[in-house]
Amino acid sequence: MLTLSWTRPVVDTGQEGRGGPTREKLWQALLHKAEHPAEYVPAIAECRIHDRYADGLLREIRRGEHTFLQRxxxxxxxxxxVYRHLDHTDIAEIRNEIGEDEQGRLTLTLSITLTDDRAAAILAQNPYLRDLDSDFHGTLDAMTAVLRQVSTGAGTAGTQTAPPDPNGS
Known part of the structure; x- marks a missing residue:
């Protein structure tokens, strides 16, 4: 899978310390956005809630000429x-996540995870991304092999079982 993300501070420069949003208020605003996305996302024209659950809802949104069902x-x-697409689309999942930057200001990260088919098509068209993907897949394989050993007590992190990671990750 291929995930892209963007992070922005929630408070504009110069607004710090002047009654900006709290984490709780931002959370409540994100919950409101989930039910009323057209007020927040210019590309979404309408939203219908189909069902509600203890941890969320099932909604149908219209974006341009397309309609999507999301859990x-x-x-x-x-x-x-987390917004999981339940119908066929290029995007498997969208996430809105509250965080903090280096100065302790609240941030919002928007990330999308592409479906395997879309990610494969993009990687096939872009040699740089394909090489980067291959390199980090290898890095992750090496890391998880050592982490499995260390976390089960079968080895120590100082015992090299995989080639060194050229990325230093």
């Missing part, structure tokens, strides 16, 4: 709302 899950402890 929305609110994860308050993580400060994250």
């Amino acid at each position: 929305v899950t609110a994860q308050e402890g993580a400060g994250r709302i």
